[in-house]
Amino acid sequence: MSGAWKAKRFWKEASVVPEAEGFGVRLDGREVKTPAKRALIMPTEAMAQVVAEEWDAQEEEIKPHLMPATKTANAAIDKVAIQHGEVADMLADYGDSDLLCYRAPQPDALIARQATLWDPMLDWAAEALEARLIPRVGVMHAPQDPTALEALRRRTHALSPFELAAFHDLVSLSGSLILGFATALNRASADEIWTLSRLDEIWQAEQWGADDQAEELAALKKESFLHASRMFTLCRAVDPLD
Structure with a gap:
């Protein structure tokens, strides 16, 4: 084995789109999901824009530690909303x-x-x-x-x-x-x-x-x-x- 598998960037553009319950982020039109496979929908356009900017800033290899806003949104949806x-x-x-x-x-x-x-x-x-x-x-x-x-x-x-x-x-x-x-x-x-x-x-x-x-x-x-x-x-x- 040459090393652990690492996620690679596959999209050209991250964009913010209005959704029924808020604002989501799309990667070349594909819906972004949380780790628990729920829709990544945020309550404000401003927050969604920050998350989209984090995805746009990723280079060849995806580095989650450089995406703190995405991490907060994931936690809100997958953990806090449930508990x-x-x-x-x-x-x-x-x-x-x-x-x-x-x-x-x-x-x-x-x-x-x-x-x-x-x-x-x-x-x-x-x-x-x-x-x-x-x-x-x-x-x-x-x-x-x-x-x-x-x-x-x-x-x-x-x-x-x-x-x-x-x-x-x-x-x-x-x-x-x-x-x-x-x-x-x-x-x-x-x-x-x-x-x-x-x-x-x-x-x-x-x-x-x-x-x-x-x-x-x-x-x-x-x-x-x-x-x-x-x-x-x-x-x-x-x-x-x-």
Whole structure:
């Protein structure tokens, strides 16, 4: 055997076409399917255009790792749409152990930085999401107000499969349901919110110096976080440019 079989480009042009339920991508007129053989139909023309551009950018050999928007769309159709309730519940559970609510007992400078940067996000959530989460000192779990958690759960379940697929990465990568919503609802830029999610790591690096391996991993996670933010915007029913 000379090596594993690799998919080759067989088309000349990728195009976006309107479908009954949204927008699809065609390769020289052929319908693109997900890995589970479902039609690759996206909710907005803007998202479908990004996916088509990924297919057009492929050269002789198809490289799926260079097609993140296609991967997100596949996940939304093949996984999230099938298990929407389970995925929504899993993400909503972050509210009861949200990153923003676990505060350092010391030193004073870190305590102050967490309060200065994280408290405004909790205040925003109390107003915009009708969910007041209370910070705690230390890492021991302390339950949040069930009313606040239920408000967050309802909002999470209300997301469409495509929104939820992107939202999954916003929450899991940041460790915060509140920061996930803040990104999705444009409370601040995705870059700014990612920095907020790494407050503790940044503090440690300032005290002891940066770890090259940890920084490389953080850079990869940031890239995925920014991609998820873009996908959430692109899949909204409203035009992201409005």
